[in-house]
Amino acid sequence: MSKNEARLGYFLILPTVILIAGLILYPIGYNLTLSFFEVSLNPAKGNVFIGLQHYLEILTDYEFWSSFKTSVIFTLSTVLGTTLLGLGVALLLNREFKGRTILRGMVLLPYVTPLISLVFGWKYLFDPVFGMFNYIFVDMLNFFPHHLNWIESPQFAIYAVIIFNIWHNFPFSFLMILAELQSISGTLYEAAEVDGASAWQKFVHITLPELKFVIGALVILRTIWNFYKFAEVYLLSPAVETLPVYVYEKAFANYNFGQGAAIATILFIFVLGFILYYVRRVLEW
Amino acid sequence: MSRRSLLMGLVVIMLVVMGTVAVGATTNIEYWTTMTEENRQQVIRDLVSKFESENPGINVEIVPVEENDIPTKLAAGMAAGMLPEVTDMGAEMVLRLGAEEMLDVQAAADIINKIGRDDFYEGALKMLATPEGGNFAVPFHGWVQGIWYRKDLFAEKGLKPPTTWENILKAAKEFYSPDEQKYGIVIGTNKDAFARQTFTQYALSNNARVFNEKGEIVFNSPEMVEALKYYKELAQYTPPGPDGWRDSRDLYLSGRVPMMMYSTYIMDDIGVGNTDYEGFFVEDLGEKTALANVMTHKSSATFGQVSALSIIKGNEEPQVAAARKFIEFMLTGENYITYLHMAPGGSNPVRHSIASDPKYLDNPVLKVYGEEATNIAAGLNNIGKFGYVGGNVFTDMGKISAQFIIGEALLNMIERDWTPEETAEWAQEKMEKAIQ
Numbered sequence A: 001m002s003k004n005e006a007r008l009g010y011f012l013i014l015p016t017v018i019l020i021a022g023l024i025l026y027p028i029g030y031n032l033t034l035s036f037f038e039v040s041l042n043p044a045k046g047n048v049f050i051g052l053q054h055y056l057e058i059l060t061d062y063e064f065w066s067s068f069k070t071s072v073i074f075t076l077s078t079v080l081g082t083t084l085l086g087l088g089v090a091l092l093l094n095r096e097f098k099g100r101t102i103l104r105g106m107v108l109l110p111y112v113t114p115l116i117s118l119v120f121g122w123k124y125l126f127d128p129v130f131g132m133f134n135y136i137f138v139d140m141l142n143f144f145p146h147h148l149n150w151i152e153s154p155q156f157a158i159y160a161v162i163i164f165n166i167w168h169n170f171p172f173s174f175l176m177i178l179a180e181l182q183s184i185s186g187t188l189y190e191a192a193e194v195d196g197a198s199a200w201q202k203f204v205h206i207t208l209p210e211l212k213f214v215i216g217a218l219v220i221l222r223t224i225w226n227f228y229k230f231a232e233v234y235l236l237s238p239a240v241e242t243l244p245v246y247v248y249e250k251a252f253a254n255y256n257f258g259q260g261a262a263i264a265t266i267l268f269i270f271v272l273g274f275i276l277y278y279v280r281r282v283l284e285w
Numbered sequence B: 001m002s003r004r005s006l007l008m009g010l011v012v013i014m015l016v017v018m019g020t021v022a023v024g025a026t027t028n029i030e031y032w033t034t035m036t037e038e039n040r041q042q043v044i045r046d047l048v049s050k051f052e053s054e055n056p057g058i059n060v061e062i063v064p065v066e067e068n069d070i071p072t073k074l075a076a077g078m079a080a081g082m083l084p085e086v087t088d089m090g091a092e093m094v095l096r097l098g099a100e101e102m103l104d105v106q107a108a109a110d111i112i113n114k115i116g117r118d119d120f121y122e123g124a125l126k127m128l129a130t131p132e133g134g135n136f137a138v139p140f141h142g143w144v145q146g147i148w149y150r151k152d153l154f155a156e157k158g159l160k161p162p163t164t165w166e167n168i169l170k171a172a173k174e175f176y177s178p179d180e181q182k183y184g185i186v187i188g189t190n191k192d193a194f195a196r197q198t199f200t201q202y203a204l205s206n207n208a209r210v211f212n213e214k215g216e217i218v219f220n221s222p223e224m225v226e227a228l229k230y231y232k233e234l235a236q237y238t239p240p241g242p243d244g245w246r247d248s249r250d251l252y253l254s255g256r257v258p259m260m261m262y263s264t265y266i267m268d269d270i271g272v273g274n275t276d277y278e279g280f281f282v283e284d285l286g287e288k289t290a291l292a293n294v295m296t297h298k299s300s301a302t303f304g305q306v307s308a309l310s311i312i313k314g315n316e317e318p319q320v321a322a323a324r325k326f327i328e329f330m331l332t333g334e335n336y337i338t339y340l341h342m343a344p345g346g347s348n349p350v351r352h353s354i355a356s357d358p359k360y361l362d363n364p365v366l367k368v369y370g371e372e373a374t375n376i377a378a379g380l381n382n383i384g385k386f387g388y389v390g391g392n393v394f395t396d397m398g399k400i401s402a403q404f405i406i407g408e409a410l411l412n413m414i415e416r417d418w419t420p421e422e423t424a425e426w427a428q429e430k431m432e433k434a435i436q
Helices: A002-034 A053-059 A062-092 A100-107 A115-125 A132-140 A154-182 A186-194 A199-227 A231-236 A243-253 A257-282 B003-023 B038-054 B067-080 B091-099 B105-115 B122-127 B151-156 B165-175 B193-205 B222-235 B245-253 B266-272 B317-331 B333-341 B364-369 B371-382 B397-402 B405-415 B420-434
Strands: B027-033 B058-064 B086-090 B138-150 B259-263 B289-292 B303-311
Touching: A002 A257, A053 A257, A062 A154, A062 A199, A062 A243, A100 A154, A115 A154, A115 A231, A154 A199, A154 A231, A154 B405, A186 A199, A199 A257, A231 A243, A243 A257, B027 B317, B038 B058, B038 B317, B038 B333, B058 B317, B067 B091, B086 B091, B086 B317, B091 B303, B091 B397, B105 B138, B105 B303, B105 B317, B122 B138, B122 B303, B122 B371, B138 B151, B138 B193, B138 B317, B138 B371, B165 B222, B165 B259, B193 B222, B193 B259, B193 B303, B193 B405, B222 B405, B222 B420, B245 B259, B245 B266, B266 B364, B303 B317, B303 B371, B317 B333, B364 B371, B397 B405, B397 B420, B405 B420
Parallel strands: B027 B058, B027 B086
Antiparallel strands: B086 B303, B138 B259, B138 B289, B138 B303
8 A cells, every 4th residue: 555655656746857857957967968069050960079178268268257257247236236225125115104005016017027128118218319318318407418328338338237137126125025024023123122222223133134034045046047147138238248148159159059058067067156155154054 | 536547548648649740741841031020021921821822731831030130040940950941041141051061052053943044143143152153042132232321411511422431431520410419320330230231341342351362361451450440430420339220220211310321121111101110200201312332442342132042951852842842932923023022122133034024113112213223133243242252152251240240349449449450350360260
């Protein structure tokens, strides 16, 4: 009886195991294999084994390191930005006031609107000739002497992409932090008040420690997401060469799938290392 | 439900699925086209249904692909082993695939001979020539590029048509007035195909080449540096930031620039207002517009593109046969004219007999341009391009254009203020790496 039941148990989890193996283990294995080959475009021609050559080429490629730098800047600033903005807005909207529910809903809008319409909206808003931003800040208020292309010009592009990402993604942090804020017991604050704590002391000694884990989780998730962020960056301005854009150009525009796979492996190892360190040292899990 | 009935159910579902797959005995072919605009898609869909009703058993699936996405889509298709049977794409992409031995050269030769080799423009066939003397694909249609300009405004200011470097620069300076958001000219300055296309004409008119006759990269030649220098100077009079084809079209139609570079595809936008641009539109723009398609400096240069229908190798025999039929269908008589009329003036015929066919010329847009329309089509015979030097074809050009190296170089030079010399060296190095 129990043996039969155990067999049925395995049978029932089999689909999940196959699904996970197929969707996670197989691609990782396939990617790893590709990274050791010179991959041919023509299916009729075979792939050539070249060992670690791709890895050597990448690690000595100047463009790889410059994209790496761009990616680190992009990830650091957006993680910091989305978390702080999300925290600030959550604290504000946690207070009682009229119209709070509507405002909370509205804050979520940037996060729930489809990416492509946001991108076109922004591009139009900051268009160098027809855009509203230039009209208001150059023509009406004279803040700047000339119309500028705020999104596509290489000197502004990285800031445009960072600001766009923060604006687009902060509602997620806001939502998570707000949920946690509401679960903090009011008695803690009452006790602190009795002891004569100031608002700042209450924030530092009660709110922040209570939020530690949710903020920790948000930081790690956002880091993983943004380190690999492709669509937002590429759609808004391909001139910002972050690592995923670099991989895309190597693998597809250059038809160099082997090298693309090698870069993906390097990124994987890097992010895995970061997560392990972060989880042990910062979150102390 | 017992385990047995669950298993039985699964088996039944499997059988049903396999059965439906086996029943359909039609031949499916996939057709990739860069005509992504909705109204053009409609014309293509109509042609395809006509073809399908004339050829029962063949099913054509139309896949619209954005021009800049072709390299990536094809690469993904190749990796997955799911390539289309027929593609309509520019000569560079054809050469790129041809170099990978992906194209059915024999099928292309058969179709060209069947329709009549002499009836095709010599220039169009040359664009698709294999190094061995055959053709990678069947020429389908083509466009010619040039500077479209406002002849009324040029006459007002007493300026000469923008056919030489001096005239272009002088006019651009004259009209540049950024405080009113009016600019001198729009040329390609972004990391895309458009920038390579507009720049080619300046480079070729200065005898600057990407390849020498031996096929070595010579992008850092003094002639190229000169062309880059001129392009950078001219770019001062363009709208702020990088520009692409959409900026060119929108700014010209709205009267913000008196000159812009564009292909013949602008003809129906201007001529009959058939455009998806929405906004202020200059009145009677068709009558006020002229085209300078030959640029002269050290020599004269015309630039354009020939699109071709290719048959991809490695498909099943019935599919190849269906693909041949489909290509012949598209290139014959009324079907061909219907196709060309979906973007009149933009897509020009590559067959003599069609270019002079009264049925072809009977179109509102082509009538606006009158005789010039025929001249423009004939311009297809004299196109100069980077991949073709002294009768040799360098298929490696396809790799360089797929990576937008020229566009990226121009973007860096203009927006990051690199010197022309630095830019040329940077591109030289990047191109050498790309064709390794």
